[in-house]
Amino acid sequence: MSTWQAGSRYKQPHRTARLLGLGASGSYVEDWRDLAACLGEDPELFFPVGDGPVAEAQIEVAKSVCRSCRVIEQCERYALRTGMAGVWGGLDDAERRQKRRGPTA
Numbered sequence: 001m002s003t004w005q006a007g008s009r010y011k012q013p014h015r016t017a018r019l020l021g022l023g024a025s026g027s028y029v030e031d032w033r034d035l036a037a038c039l040g041e042d043p044e045l046f047f048p049v050g051d052g053p054v055a056e057a058q059i060e061v062a063k064s065v066c067r068s069c070r071v072i073e074q075c076e077r078y079a080l081r082t083g084m085a086g087v088w089g090g091l092d093d094a095e096r097r098q099k100r101r102g103p104t105a
């Protein structure tokens with residue numbers, strides 16, 4: 001069991017998307033998920049629990065996977081549109097909330 005498998009309630013990002021059937025169209029979602037760099041990663045990595053140093057380290061590792069992902073832009077748009085929790089498109093929850101609010105004055 002890896003360090004990140006503290007809980008078992010989470011799914012790998014692309015698998016969650018597949019199960020929910022969310023996206024502009026089914027084929028669009030299928031296409032970008034199949035190119036995801038996280039396909040072979042531990043699903044728990046993208047869903048940190050808590051906000052301490054372990055969770056922060058987990059988030060950074062997840063983001064490093066995202067930085068190598070060919071579909072990072074599609075993934076970010078999907079997460080912003082659906083309000084999913086966890087690391088998606090190289091962004092954590094707080095960063096997506098900031099993007100939704102837009103630039104501050």
Ligand code: SF4
Pocket residue numbers: 013014036037038039046065066067069070071072073075076087088089090
């Ligand atoms: S951007 Fe990150 S979470 Fe999204 S599909 Fe790529 S590796 Fe997975």
